Amino acid sequence: MSTNYGGYMGKVALVDLATGRISEYPWTDEERRLFIGGKTMAAKIISDHLSEIVSPLDPSNLLVVTTGPLTGTGAPSSSRFNISTISPLTGILTSSNCGGNFGYYLKKAGYDALIITGRSETPVWLQIHNDTFRLHPADDMWGMLTGHVQEHLDEKLAEGANGRKVKNGKIVIGPAGENLVRYASVVSNERLAGRGGVGAVMGSKNLKAVTVSGNKMVQAKKPEQMLKLNQKWFKYLHGHPLTGDQMPRLGTAGLVSAMQFNGQLSTKNYKYGQYEDYEKVNGETLAEKYNIVNKGCLTCPIKCARTVEVNGKAVKGPELETLGLLGGGILNNDIELIFKWNFELDELGMDTISAANTLSYAMEANEQGLWDNGLEFGRTETISQLWDDIAHRRGVGNELAEGSRWLSEKYGGKDFAVHAKGMELAAYEPRRAVGLGLGYATSNRGGCHLNGGYMVIMEGLGLAMDAQTPHAKADGTVMFQDLMECISATGQCLFTSYAFFPFFLLKYPQAWYTKAVNKILPMAGPVMRIINKYPEIACIHLPVIFNQSKAMELATGMNMKFGTYIKAGKRGYVLERLINTKLGITAADDKLPKRFTDTPQVEGDDSTKVPLETMKKVYYDARGFDQNGLPKEKILKKLKLDNLAVAKMPVRQPLWEGPAAAEKKEACADGNH
Amino acid sequence: MVTIKIYGTLRLKCGMGQLETYTDSIKDACRLLALATGTPEKEFRRCKFAVNGKRVGLGTKLSDGDELVLLAPSGGG
Ligand code: SF4
Numbered sequence: 120m121s122t123n124y125g126g127y128m129g130k131v132a133l134v135d136l137a138t139g140r141i142s143e144y145p146w147t148d149e150e151r152r153l154f155i156g157g158k159t160m161a162a163k164i165i166s167d168h169l170s171e172i173v174s175p176l177d178p179s180n181l182l183v184v185t186t187g188p189l190t191g192t193g194a195p196s197s198s199r200f201n202i203s204t205i206s207p208l209t210g211i212l213t214s215s216n217c218g219g220n221f222g223y224y225l226k227k228a229g230y231d232a233l234i235i236t237g238r239s240e241t242p243v244w245l246q247i248h249n250d251t252f253r254l255h256p257a258d259d260m261w262g263m264l265t266g267h268v269q270e271h272l273d274e275k276l277a278e279g280a281n282g283r284k285v286k287n288g289k290i291v292i293g294p295a296g297e298n299l300v301r302y303a304s305v306v307s308n309e310r311l312a313g314r315g316g317v318g319a320v321m322g323s324k325n326l327k328a329v330t331v332s333g334n335k336m337v338q339a340k341k342p343e344q345m346l347k348l349n350q351k352w353f354k355y356l357h358g359h360p361l362t363g364d365q366m367p368r369l370g371t372a373g374l375v376s377a378m379q380f381n382g383q384l385s386t387k388n389y390k391y392g393q394y395e396d397y398e399k400v401n402g403e404t405l406a407e408k409y410n411i412v413n414k415g416c417l418t419c420p421i422k423c424a425r426t427v428e429v430n431g432k433a434v435k436g437p438e439l440e441t442l443g444l445l446g447g448g449i450l451n452n453d454i455e456l457i458f459k460w461n462f463e464l465d466e467l468g469m470d471t472i473s474a475a476n477t478l479s480y481a482m483e484a485n486e487q488g489l490w491d492n493g494l495e496f497g498r499t500e501t502i503s504q505l506w507d508d509i510a511h512r513r514g515v516g517n518e519l520a521e522g523s524r525w526l527s528e529k530y531g532g533k534d535f536a537v538h539a540k541g542m543e544l545a546a547y548e549p550r551r552a553v554g555l556g557l558g559y560a561t562s563n564r565g566g567c568h569l570n571g572g573y574m575v576i577m578e579g580l581g582l583a584m585d586a587q588t589p590h591a592k593a594d595g596t597v598m599f600q601d602l603m604e605c606i607s608a609t610g611q612c613l614f615t616s617y618a619f620f621p622f623f624l625l626k627y628p629q630a631w632y633t634k635a636v637n638k639i640l641p642m643a644g645p646v647m648r649i650i651n652k653y654p655e656i657a658c659i660h661l662p663v664i665f666n667q668s669k670a671m672e673l674a675t676g677m678n679m680k681f682g683t684y685i686k687a688g689k690r691g692y693v694l695e696r697l698i699n700t701k702l703g704i705t706a707a708d709d710k711l712p713k714r715f716t717d718t719p720q721v722e723g724d725d726s727t728k729v730p731l732e733t734m735k736k737v738y739y740d741a742r743g744f745d746q747n748g749l750p751k752e753k754i755l756k757k758l759k760l761d762n763l764a765v766a767k768m769p770v771r772q773p774l775w776e777g778p779a780a781a782e783k784k785e786a787c788a789d790g791n792h
Numbered sequence: 793m794v795t796i797k798i799y800g801t802l803r804l805k806c807g808m809g810q811l812e813t814y815t816d817s818i819k820d821a822c823r824l825l826a827l828a829t830g831t832p833e834k835e836f837r838r839c840k841f842a843v844n845g846k847r848v849g850l851g852t853k854l855s856d857g858d859e860l861v862l863l864a865p866s867g868g869g
Pocket residue numbers: 196197218414415416419420421422423424612613614615
């Protein structure tokens with residue numbers, strides 16, 4: 120199958136590991152127009168097979184690796200790829216984005232996406248070169264760490280090419296994926312598709328790795344205009360205070376100090392929002408004392424990744440999340456330990472956010488006498504061993520491998536098990552950025568700041584609208600969730616969206632106009648509502664600050680303006696929600712732990728709680744959902760989702776299995792019915 | 793004596809993270825920082841400020857023993 124659109128390769132591969140059968144998956148231009156690529160495309164594919172998926176770790180689950188139409192067009196920061204599946208951590212749809220080079224090479228092989236189904240009887244790795252697909256035994260690689268297996272694969276590929284180094288992209292899992300740790304990640308180079316346990320799904324299929332290479336080229340529809348736009352865009356990103364200064368100089372780690380300043384830094388399992396030793400684990404310390412070189416994903420002018428030394432080796436440095444959660448989150452002030460743990464978690468193939476939060480939950484459960492597990496805040500000497508135990512499911516590690524929701528169901532402490540829909544939250548404490556709290560609660564994949572719309576960028580990190588007011592937060596959340604959905608669907612990094620905020624507002628926080636904007640923003644809900652309800656009225660490209668829609672038009676040839684771009688994002692977001700509602704999600708699941716909704720962060724100041732229920736009502740209205748959180752027929756029709764198979768599907772039993780289900784299964788296996 | 797701490801990219805640009813000095817206002821502190829580092833004063837004046845952990849504006853007065861934090865514009869992560 121081919122395509123009339125530029126930017127796409129026109130083919131999707133379907134690999135059934137049970138039979139070894141490779142086929143082309145039908146994907147039409149109409150689907151390209153409606154579902155763009157990335158996580159939105161993956162959601163559509165999964166939605167078409169949702170009724171066939173038995174459980175997250177069953178062979179029937181799909182692992183869908185997608186690229187976006189901008190990947191390979193030279194657009195800035197556009198090499199991101201996506202992995203979606205039904206998550207073993209949450210039991211609902213998850214999408215995990217990665218900056219490794221797999222997506223770029225998948226397109227070079229001539230494919231926009233790769234769908235993996237079934238389970239191989241024995242461990243295998245898949246080699247793709249252009250249209251040649253080969254499954255190889257991977258028994259010798261089973262158990263290998265992610266860095267080692269990638270080196271090993273390079274050697275294998277070179278062996279097959281008379282010793283010549285083969286340029287390729289890879290996705291691999293580590294021991295955590297093999298042992299079905301619910302938050303196991305997939306690794307590509309040094310970058311991770313970390314969230315939601317995509318690595319466990321890959322492990323459940325006995326698939327250790329995929330390599331891909333090829334010699335095809337991505338063709339933009341209007342290459343010359345695209346080139347000119349890209350040149351201007353790179354220049355704009357270079358000149359912007361966030362994408363051209365803060366992110367390159369400090370990386371995401373640069374936010375630790377700002378979050379501390381705002382009371383937004385998770386401390387002692389989110390009990391507090393400020394950590395007294397933050398200076399020892401912040402981005403400035405990392406940059407001044409440890410950063411060796413900035414690194415970045417392909418075609419990225421921002422280069423937000425750090426490089427640090429661990430055991431005499433230059434390795435990827437930690438992101439803000441890891442610094443925050445493995446610093447103040449567990450009361451650890453040793454940044455070098457965080458570097459080491461970050462490296463170990465990457466090598467074992469585990470999400471640092473979920474691992475850290477599960478650990479801090481366990482420490483608090485121990486402190487409160489709910490679970491005697493020997494883990495204590497501030498005690499760090501056993502943690503490296505603990506990561507290894509989790510990845511190999513040994514001892515207490517076997518239980519920690521299930522994540523904080525599972526543990527809180529077993530041992531209690533649900534009020535401080537910091538997750539939303541089963542996914543552990545990022546390092547931002549939402550009581551001092553209540554819009555972000557709404558984002559966490561409503562995010563389709565569970566507790567994610569980015570998928571949640573990242574309102575905190577207007578609540579003190581960037582702009583400084585009132586972080587405690589619920590006003591305009593619901594409409595802002597909807598708008599940014601939709602916007603980020605489409606950015607991601609096109610294959611671009613979400614960090615490019617920060618340049619959406621005009622530079623003078625960020626550079627001059629004390630200027631009268633910035634203060635005026637901050638004052639006006641809580642009143643801007645009705646204006647945002649118009650965009651949310653009728654995105655198509657914005658039938659222009661936003662000049663300078665938002666090049667994304669123009670880039671899509673030039674790359675693909677689709678008629679895409681700012682409004683249609685937002686609408687495409689909205690379609691993706693509502694489709695993901697629709698899938699989740701068929702897996703039992705309702706308004707009752709859009710929640711946060713009581714620590715955030717019932718206990719003020721500042722004693723006696725009720726404004727430092729998240730007024731979630733108030734914001735949710737407005738949010739559902741702005742989304743076109745009923746008050747039970749279900750998409751109404753009208754919004755499904757408007758987004759052309761009403762005729763999809765998933766829209767007609769009955770609601771299924773939830774697919775997440777807690778400790779009760781596991782005990783029941785064990786009892787059945789023992790014959791104790 | 794007032795302790796001044798600088799965070800964000802400005803700290804890397806001006807090459808100084810902390811200064812202890814005698815000053816009675818944030819405006820004067822910015823002037824002193826410019827003198828001490830050779831970085832234009834406006835770079836300091838455009839920061840966000842906090843005194844003893846509380847967000848304040850540029851016009852705030854300082855007292856002996858205060859800790860002034862300057863945070864250069866930041867966001868995203
Ligand atoms: S901003 Fe960072 S994460 Fe995004 S593409 Fe660039 S290097 Fe990768």
